[in-house]
Amino acid sequence: MRFNNMVIGIAAILSGAFIFIYSQSFPDLGDGRPGASLFPMILSALLVIVGLVQIPSGVKNAKNGETLVTRLPEFNLHGFCNFLVVVMCVLFYIYASDFLGFIITSFLIMFVLTLTLRARVAVSIAVSLGATLCVYLMFNKMLMVPLPVGLFSF
Amino acid sequence: MLTFENLTHAAGLLADINVIIVIALASLYGLFVGAMPGLTASMATALLVPVTFFMEPVPALAAMVAMEAMAIFAGDIPATLIHIPGTPSSAAYVEDSYALTKQGQASRVMGVQLAVSVIGGFIGTIILIFLAPVLAEVALNFSTYEYFWLACFGLSCAVMVSGGSTSKALLSLLIGLLLNCVGIDVAVGFPRFTFDNPDLFDGFSFIPVMIGMFGVAEILRNVLVKESRIAPFVAQTGNIFKGVWEPIAKNWGNMFRSGIVGTAVGILPGAGADIAAWVTYGLAKRFSKTPEKFGQGTYEGIVAASAANNAALAGAWVPALVFGIPGDSITAIIIGVLYMKNLQPGPNIFVRSPEIILAVYGTFILANILLIPFGWLAIKLASKVLRVPRNLLYPVILMFCVVGAFAINNSVFDIGVMLVFGVAAYFMECNGIPVAPAILGLVLGDLLERSFMVSMMKSEWSLVPFFERPISAVLGIIVILIWTTPVIIPYIKRKMAKA
Numbered sequence: 312m313r314f315n316n317m318v319i320g321i322a323a324i325l326s327g328a329f330i331f332i333y334s335q336s337f338p339d340l341g342d343g344r345p346g347a348s349l350f351p352m353i354l355s356a357l358l359v360i361v362g363l364v365q366i367p368s369g370v371k372n373a374k375n376g377e378t379l380v381t382r383l384p385e386f387n388l389h390g391f392c393n394f395l396v397v398v399m400c401v402l403f404y405i406y407a408s409d410f411l412g413f414i415i416t417s418f419l420i421m422f423v424l425t426l427t428l429r430a431r432v433a434v435s436i437a438v439s440l441g442a443t444l445c446v447y448l449m450f451n452k453m454l455m456v457p458l459p460v461g462l463f464s465f
Numbered sequence: 466m467l468t469f470e471n472l473t474h475a476a477g478l479l480a481d482i483n484v485i486i487v488i489a490l491a492s493l494y495g496l497f498v499g500a501m502p503g504l505t506a507s508m509a510t511a512l513l514v515p516v517t518f519f520m521e522p523v524p525a526l527a528a529m530v531a532m533e534a535m536a537i538f539a540g541d542i543p544a545t546l547i548h549i550p551g552t553p554s555s556a557a558y559v560e561d562s563y564a565l566t567k568q569g570q571a572s573r574v575m576g577v578q579l580a581v582s583v584i585g586g587f588i589g590t591i592i593l594i595f596l597a598p599v600l601a602e603v604a605l606n607f608s609t610y611e612y613f614w615l616a617c618f619g620l621s622c623a624v625m626v627s628g629g630s631t632s633k634a635l636l637s638l639l640i641g642l643l644l645n646c647v648g649i650d651v652a653v654g655f656p657r658f659t660f661d662n663p664d665l666f667d668g669f670s671f672i673p674v675m676i677g678m679f680g681v682a683e684i685l686r687n688v689l690v691k692e693s694r695i696a697p698f699v700a701q702t703g704n705i706f707k708g709v710w711e712p713i714a715k716n717w718g719n720m721f722r723s724g725i726v727g728t729a730v731g732i733l734p735g736a737g738a739d740i741a742a743w744v745t746y747g748l749a750k751r752f753s754k755t756p757e758k759f760g761q762g763t764y765e766g767i768v769a770a771s772a773a774n775n776a777a778l779a780g781a782w783v784p785a786l787v788f789g790i791p792g793d794s795i796t797a798i799i800i801g802v803l804y805m806k807n808l809q810p811g812p813n814i815f816v817r818s819p820e821i822i823l824a825v826y827g828t829f830i831l832a833n834i835l836l837i838p839f840g841w842l843a844i845k846l847a848s849k850v851l852r853v854p855r856n857l858l859y860p861v862i863l864m865f866c867v868v869g870a871f872a873i874n875n876s877v878f879d880i881g882v883m884l885v886f887g888v889a890a891y892f893m894e895c896n897g898i899p900v901a902p903a904i905l906g907l908v909l910g911d912l913l914e915r916s917f918m919v920s921m922m923k924s925e926w927s928l929v930p931f932f933e934r935p936i937s938a939v940l941g942i943i944v945i946l947i948w949t950t951p952v953i954i955p956y957i958k959r960k961m962a963k964a
Contacts, residue, residue: 313896333658337650339653340922346652347653350650351643351657354639361636362636364632365632383895391689393689394688394689397681397685404880405881417867420860424863430856430857434857442861446864446868449516
């Protein structure tokens with residue numbers, strides 16, 4: 312997904328303006344000397360300027376026929392589904408690992424991902440199981456990382 | 466620093482069997498990642514951090530040094546065999562390598578690449594060993610004024626050398642610096658942009674951000690494209706060192722010049738092995754008697770760029786160790802590791818922990834020696850490595866990313882941070898916004914703000930002391946020149962054109 316520079320510029324200007332205004336609520340050092348707000352205010356002001364710089368090239372590109380949002384060739388239905396599945400898998404881990412535990416969550420994620428990426432079911436099961444156990448042994452047993460155990464205690 | 470006691474201490478640390486095993490495993494990991502198109506050395510470093518988190522400082526740093534040296538060389542293998550660079554550092558000479566492969570010289574090309582990578586690595590290491598302590602001696606006298614200008618210099622270089630649009634590189638830098646503002650501020654201890662979320666009080670944890678920006682973004686980029694069939698390649702059964710001497714002997718000066726230039730590019734903050742390869746390839750073409758052969762299959766470009774990208778690795782460690790300013794994305798991650806190990810990078814590390822510095826030097830030497838047998842092995846196993854199905858590899862890498870991000874603070878919040886930064890990095894790159902300046906902004910933001918605020922408080926809000934000390938004044942003038950040159954030169958050119 313490629314955005315026209317106008318969109319990038321406007322996003323930068325709006326973000327910069329928000330940060331600039333929000334930063335004014337930060338406390339100063341007293342006697343009128345700037346404190347916590349100084350850096351965010353300088354940086355957000357620069358962000359607004361850089362945003363403004365993007366606009367002319369965006370307008371020029373728009374005049375040459377570029378749309379505000381251009382779909383990249385690889386961002387087709389197949390690619391978008393794969394992209395979404397990766398993101399959903401990580402979100403699933405964040406919300407489900409405490410309940411299901413690391414081993415089940417990791418196996419499910421890898422199984423779904425390998426299948427989405429067109430692996431055969433048998434290979435997918437074998438790789439997901441093997442990789443889950445490897446990661447578990449390496450991080451939990453060797454490096455003592457307290458991976459989530461979940462309701463089933465593993 | 467270079468006392469007999471320190472040397473024996475460092476040698477003892479490196480001779481430990483655990484350290485040797487760690488170096489060997491990290492080398493194999495680096496070769497695998499480097500030889501696998503689509504995976505980068507930066508991603509490999511980010512994924513290695515959670516494992517090194519649990520190690521002593523010497524094996525942790527040794528693993529990273531060995532891994533990066535192997536990965537950068539291994540990127541040449543798929544470039545030569547299947548016309549796809551394993552890492553961006555091998556992209557500059559991929560046309561020449563593959564053209565020679567089509568002429569039946571694949572073994573010889575990889576032999577040359579291996580030999581010059583080792584020589585380039587040694588040139589970089591020698592410069593690191595001699596330059597870093599000298600600079601550290603000078604840097605011991607630095608105050609916050611000098612550090613402020615150094616941070617500005619590093620950030621400015623990151624913007625200038627990132628390639629593409631300068632304004633987008635600046636945008637990326639500002640994003641990194643603003644993200645660094647999240648958390649308790651240095652001046653009054655006020656929690657900025659935390660929105661009452663205690664997970665944000667210490668700011669964004671650096672490693673999950675790195676894993677997201679390098680690991681997750683890489684996976685997202687790769688899963689979008691349908692796996693294309695790898696082009697069949699001729700089995701490499703010949704002796705890879707046969708006939709290697711001739712192209713090296715013909716390009717002796719070219720190789721040494723490229724090793725030195727590569728190291729210098731590596732020292733520049735923000736410019737890593739890939740830029741070193743492009744710069745030296747361009748230089749070799751410029752000095753060549755047959756520039757028209759470049760891109761058609763000439764050893765001149767291969768020797769230059771292949772020596773330079775390995776030399777740049779050691780070069781990038783110079784500013785990282787001496788000033789705490791990363792030379793490239795890999796050393797940006799390594800600075801994070803140094804902080805995790807309570808080894809604050811800067812000139813004092815040369816005084817307080819000389820054995821660590823000597824062990825880093827030793828690992829660079831060892832890694833370059835090991836590159837010969839390990840590189841030979843990688844070339845021999847290339848056909849097997851390149852056939853690992855990518856659709857099985859990416860899910861495993863994703864799981865390593867998730868567990869790696871979690872392992873640093875045992876926090877699920879960090880996995881969310883990793884995901885957000887991974888998606889953001891993907892979209893940034895899609896839109897021509899380079900990621901490297903944002904990373905440097907995140908790494909150097911704290912140094913920039915802290916040194917500026919402390920300097921201003923010391924000087925009672927006067928800017929004059931920033932130019933009063935000699936080194937500070939020189940650095941300040943250089944930085945101001947960097948900032949103003951892109952505006953002034955076109956203006957002068959326009960004036961001259963009118964006249």
